[in-house]
Amino acid sequence: MSDQKQLLSVRDLSLNVAHSGMPVVKNVNFDVAPGEIVGIVGESGSGKTLATRAIIALIPPGIRHAGGSIFYKGKDVLKAKEGALRQLRGGEIGVVFQEPMTSLNPSMTIGRQLEEGLILHTKQSPTERRENILSMLTRVGLKDPAATLTAYPHEFSGGMRQRIMLASVMLLKPALLIADEPTTALDAVIQRDVMELMVELTRAEGTAVLLISHDLPMVARYTNRFVVMERGVVVEQGTTEKILTKPEHPYTRKLLSSLPFRGHVRCIDKVTAPMISARDIVVDYPGRKSLFKKGAAKRALHGISVDIHVGEVVALVGGSGSGKTTLGRTIAGLVQESSGEILFQGKSCKSDWFDYRMNCQMVFQDPYSxxxxxxxxxxxxxxxxxxxxxxxxxxxxxxxxxxxxxxxLGDTFADRYPHQLSGGQRQRVAIARAIARRPKFLIADEPVSALDVTVRAQVLELFSNLQKRYGFSCLFISHDLGVVEQVADRVIVMQDGRIVEQGDRDTIFDDPKNAYTRKLLSAIPALDLNGSGGVTLKWRLDA
Incomplete structure (x- = not known):
């Protein structure tokens, strides 16, 4: 039976693989009260997404319901007919998925997509629908709502697309919002902006939120309670404060101990010549061509100069569009600089291009591609x-x-193919390819951003051990400041194609001078170990 005080009650939910009967979700129980924000955390494969998709009967065809009930406002969703489910999806329960580009139709304008839900679930006139859409786009921070209506999804950044997804869901004023990893692919500042926006909108409408994430600091900051899942089973649940400060289950303690923490200060030799020197690097991308004229070029890098010393790990941080990946690819020779020079061990890399490319390797963000x-x-x-x-x-x-x-990995993995490996294992293969030549310089572009918390900790430990063993210099590109704090010796902050601040890690994190650096740091909550297996939450630069 459901609890009448709860908006949503999941009781003994079990899901199996259809052809084998293997259980993937086992006897899951949790509740969501009206207006409450509840988190569900766990590693990839823990069953958190499957359990929540069952709430709106959107489990994959290969998965079948093996037992249990899901009560929404006292009625069992699993016994509802298709017509009732169509009214429930969108009208009563909204969903924001991880990647908005795959959720938005690339062939339809934003206006048509936002209007679609209103046509299906309300009796508003076209004028009322347009007014409500423009009002909601203004609330989510779109600068020109009227122009947005005729634009297409590819014309917006990831953060803007996620705002549009939030607008489309909140237009219908759902009683429950399921947010499945809503900020995973976004940089620090946009992550906080999107989360603050989501909380503001849901509070204004009295909407409850079910937040699915492996980002523990974010879950700690925004939820009232959270549920911990491991291999399809709920291992612990309770108030956010209680679980964080005094976790009871070993798996919860393992998750918390896997969070990145500040590493030790290393002594770097800066007397000898740098391993890599970028001098006044300018990169211009050609403008979009039209039938009668050529568009103006866009400058991505404005005279960037960087030195990376022998054995040093230099982290490059900044928001999306700051130019950090362009700089990394330019140093690797994958993007042609418009002007400037790249030196390898004091000599122009073009003087012996073969030697430079043999000694410069790159680890990309997505190993699968x-x-x-x-x-x-x-x-x-x-x-x-x-x-x-x-x-x-x-x-x-x-x-x-x-x-x-x-x-x-060992030789047991030698005869496998990439699709037979997990995300963390594929990233280990990418690192193996990069270090096989014993290079002197490595560029790591967001190497752990797509990994869950425990796998990320394992890959970072592997990276640190290999760096100590072989002593290669590294340009580490990331928007995850927690990871940067753990691995970096020095930090360079970029904004709009320019370096706005740089210095050793402790100086940048403890005493940043630039306003943009302070904004980046203040956007990320930090968790500190409290000595009893738990953590305490704090905002950086909270003053």
Missing amino acids: SLDPRMTIFALVEEALRLVPDLSAAEKKKRALDTLEEVG
């Missing part, structure tokens, strides 16, 4: 050794297998 799906793991790592001189075929094979062992 950077690894050839037709090649085995062994072949992918061995391919990186193809042009290494003075290595025989037998030595290349041994080096490839040894490198797989170093990244924690």
